Every structure is written in C-alpha cells, then in structure tokens.
Amino acid sequence: MRIEFTLNGRRRRVDVEPNQLLLNLLRDELGLTGAKYGCGIGVCGACTVLLDGEPVLSCLILAVEVDGKTVETIEGLGEGGRLDPLQEAFIETGAIQCGFCTPGFIMAAKALLEENPEPTEREIREYLKGNLCRCTGYVNIVKAVKLAAERAKYLT
C-alpha cells in the first residue's frame, strides 16, 4: 500500500505491507535506527516517536496508520549539526549510559516540555513512567529534563 506522511519535516512517500509496523518501517526501510525495539508489547517505551506531536509506541502502530500524518523521531531533533537542548542536558547530567532507552526518553520528554514547559519533578516522573531505563536509574534523567526546562525558560 502506498502511504504519504511527513517524517522529520520532510514529505515521504513509501510502499508498505499492511502488516508492517511503523517501527520497522523507520528502522529497516528508512534507516532511522534511533527508535528501538525493546519489548514489543507496549511496556518499555524504547520505540517512542511523536505522531502529530504526541508520544506513541511505534512498535504497536501499523505503518499504514500514519498515512497523512506527521511523525518525528530523535533524528529530527537539533539544527545545523547542533544537538537539541534536551540532548545536551541528557549528556551533561549523565542521564545516558548504554543509550538504548535514550531516544524514547527524549522524544517523550520533548512532548512533555511542549505542553508543560515548567514541569515539577512529580509531573516529569509521571509523564515518563512509560519509559524504562535499566542502566542509570531515573534520578539523572529527571535532572536532565529539569535542566532543559530551566534553560528554555532562561532563553525566552
């Protein structure tokens, strides 16, 4: 089936099979390997991408379902070779270790800050509870989101 959607700001037209998952289209066909296959059943959040601006699980969405919609992945963040402030904050606070969960966390955090630019720690933890990290724990991840939020506030 032919679908057309906006991926990281670019219009894309691709042929997909009905049983093809969005995650596999991104990773295997389009070369965007940021979103990860973790659990495959909607528990770990490693495959999180933004669909029309909202965080969703790309391992539980058919590629055909995004026809006409907008998809953003970690590869779409940052401009002109510069990292996104959230990415910077994750690095600075040591919120990354093996990095497997990081794209999912950052995309979810991106959506959080978009709708709530000054979240409390509780709100951050609640919003990110669908993303699992097995290396760093969550303290530094929460710090990273707070840091990015503070910097965004300082800039505006």
Next chain:
Amino acid sequence: MEINRVNTRIIPFRFEYHSPSSLGEALTILSRYGSEARILAGGTDLLVDMKQRLVEPRHLVDIKRIPELRLLREDVGGFIIGSAVKLRELERSEAIKGRLPLLHEAVSSMGSVQVRNMATLGGNLCRASPSADAAVALLALEAEVLIAGPTGAKRVPLEGFFLGPRATLLRPDEILTGVYVPYPPEGAGSAFIKLGRTSLDLAIVNIAAALKLRGGIVEHCRIAMGAVAPKPLRLRNIESLLSGRELTPEALEEALGMVEASIKPITDIRATAEYRREVSKVLLRDALKTATERCGGRRS
C-alpha cells in the same frame, strides 16, 4: 507453526487493511468478512495479540478515521463519547474533568501517556478485561453502550454488555459506536482507586464509587469493582444496604462484611484470590471515605 509465536518484533502473517471513512462503510466490510475481520482501534491490545498469533484476522478494519466515532459531545443529561475517542482526549477534556470526575480519574490512571495517546475508550470496553479501569468507572456511572449493526442502532446498559473475559454482546457484524454517560446527581462525590503492582501495570483490584449524601443519609450509591470476577462488577447488594442509611462505622462494617460474598476473585500472575478478597474490603472502605469527602462539589 511454532515459529514466531513469541516474537513481538513483527506481525508474522498477512492481512488486508481497511480504513473506512464512514460507519456505513465499516458495517458493510464487517458484514462481508464476518469473523474473519477484527476492528482495529488503538491497537495496544490487538496488535500485541496478533504478534503472538493469539488471533489471526484476515481483515483489519481501522475505525479511527470515522468522524462520528471520534466525537465527544454533551447530550441530554450526560455525555456521548465516541468509541474511537482516545483516553488522552478524555484526560485532557475540561468538560469530562468537571462533569464526570470519576471517569476522568479512571482514564488518567491508565497505562502510560504513550498508551493513552493510542488506546480508545471503546477498545477498553470491547476488550472486556475483568480489570478494565474505564469499565469499572462507567459501571458506577450507569453508562449505556451504543451499538450499530446491519439492522440499525441500539442502546444497552453497559452492565449487560460484558459476558465474561474478552466476551461481549457484540456480534462480528456490529460496532460499538460510543458510550452514553449520564451525569451523576448534583452534589455527588466519587472516587476511583486502583491497586497495581506498579502505577503502569493492570489493576490487581480496582474500584469506583459514587455517593450522594443528604443530611448524612446516603441518597445515591453506586459501587463497581474490577479484577474480582470474570467481568467488571456492580455491587448492587452493598449499594442497597447503604442506600437510605447513615454512613456510620457500623453500616460501613456491615458493607465490608458483604464484600467477600459478592465477588469471585481468582489467583493469577498479579495476585492470589485470597489477597484480592482481603484488599477488596480495604479498597471499598477507602473509596467510600474519599467519595464522602468529595460530596458537595469538594474535590481535592
């Protein structure tokens, strides 16, 4: 055929994908393919099952592009919520939060934000899980389900919709189009409480209570519990015990004493039947307490 049975990376079989843009079109497709077709809404349960080949539909009918199933609107004395409305939309709706706080509390507690951005209210009901959070809240709100089929539309109480785990009244050629949720009486207080292993997990036991007091006397009382029987349950015997009485410690003790006989919990991966029996009483006590505190419009 054992290959890929537990591989959750792909959907290991082919099917035809349909994306009707009207209800009529969707019903025609369902009539044509019968039990070979499955309705796809949020996909958070169905696709997980398909990955494991627990179901292998030849046709998927995606109902998310049917405008009337995505409507959330006020109707006479209540709300009509389209079956394809996402949980996250209900969570964000000020109208739902203000007029149906019990439903708002239940849907806000479900899954992660990613899941709530995908999962639909209709999907939660049609899945007919004994622990369905939204179902428990909607039972206590005395909701009705709206069903469309080849012979027309009908409206039935939600309580009769569930037949058992994963079984509902819906026939293969019918679609749940929405839910009618009447407003609880003015001044009623409500509480939804879920006990889970983590806040992300499905409920070990959940409860919804709606209560209205007049001069200390219980005037309106609705209680529903989940994960304690083959389907979400209204606890009518406890409702009638408390109705017309003052909520004294004695009345409460009497109500708690009736819990065990009213439920039929099983032992599963999440908890033992014995634990569920015990904790159900605690949840009933907590839910009635919180609902009472919220009576008269106060809500923390």
